[in-house]
Amino acid sequence: MNQHFFDQFLFIALPYVCLFTFFLMTIYRYRVQSFSYSSLSSQFLENKNHFWAVVPFHYGILTVIVGHLIAFSIPRSLLAWNSVPWRLYVLEVTALAFGILTLIGLVGVIVRRATSTKVRKVTTVVDWVLFGMLLVQVVTGVSQALLYPWGSAWFATSLTPYLWSILKLSPDISYLAAMPWLIKLHIVLAFLIIGFFPFTRLVHVLVVPNPYLWRKPQVVRWYRRGVKKG
Numbered sequence: 590m591n592q593h594f595f596d597q598f599l600f601i602a603l604p605y606v607c608l609f610t611f612f613l614m615t616i617y618r619y620r621v622q623s624f625s626y627s628s629l630s631s632q633f634l635e636n637k638n639h640f641w642a643v644v645p646f647h648y649g650i651l652t653v654i655v656g657h658l659i660a661f662s663i664p665r666s667l668l669a670w671n672s673v674p675w676r677l678y679v680l681e682v683t684a685l686a687f688g689i690l691t692l693i694g695l696v697g698v699i700v701r702r703a704t705s706t707k708v709r710k711v712t713t714v715v716d717w718v719l720f721g722m723l724l725v726q727v728v729t730g731v732s733q734a735l736l737y738p739w740g741s742a743w744f745a746t747s748l749t750p751y752l753w754s755i756l757k758l759s760p761d762i763s764y765l766a767a768m769p770w771l772i773k774l775h776i777v778l779a780f781l782i783i784g785f786f787p788f789t790r791l792v793h794v795l796v797v798p799n800p801y802l803w804r805k806p807q808v809v810r811w812y813r814r815g816v817k818k819g
């Protein structure tokens with residue numbers, strides 16, 4: 590298999606298969622098994638290590654994802670921010686810190702699941718595959734921040750145009766030609782995680798009870814026959 594064909598498979602065919610699977614199966618699972626749309630919390634089975642694993646992981650991953658979305662959606666503003674050196678340094682150090690926080694949290698999540706007998710019992714093969722994929726994704730992300738710095742700049746100039754070309758249905762992989770294999774692995778795995786998403790507990794991301802933030806406060810009143818009001 591020549592290199593060109595291989596790249597076309599990894600960076601054109603695979604992303605479309607994963608995105609298609611994501612949309613189709615996410616909707617299908619919601620319609621057919623909406624009760625399974627949950628993080629399937631295990632807090633009640635083990636609460637000691639829970640906080641120090643799940644909480645840092647979420648602060649880390651949510652910040653890192655927001656960073657990726659900013660680079661993807663407003664690359665010019667990001668490059669303008671980076672044009673002053675100290676601002677570039679602040680951004681890079683902050684991104685690296687949250688990446689490391691994600692890694693620490695994720696290792697905590699995995700160790701907790703492996704060491705608590707009760708939590709291990711409710712952990713499926715799909716969970717382990719997902720944790721493995723997330724671990725490699727976070728390790729490659731942090732490694733590339735250390736080995737290939739100024740990611741906020743090269744993401745905005747090289748990866749953003751590639752990702753938009755995929756979304757606009759006119760894929761252009763020339764932007765990726767000179768990318769090191771570590772970055773290519775990070776991209777491929779990102780698409781694989783998106784494709785795997787609807788089969789995992791990650792679906793909880795879509796059912797966060799956001800209306801709590803703006804709905805009217807609800808008053809819950811107890812009514813029991815025969816009980817005198819105080």
Ligand code: HEM
Pocket residue numbers: 628629630631632643647650651654698702790791793794797
């Ligand atoms: C949108 C905001 C999010 C909220 C409100 C949220 C909330 C939660 C909650 C409540 C749990 C259950 C923890 C427990 O009690 O056991 C959980 C678990 C989990 N979340 Fe999230 N999550 C969010 C985003 C994400 C994202 C973006 C990812 C990864 C890409 C993620 C990955 C996970 C994983 C892997 C678990 C399982 C941890 C474990 O139980 O071992 N979450 N999440």
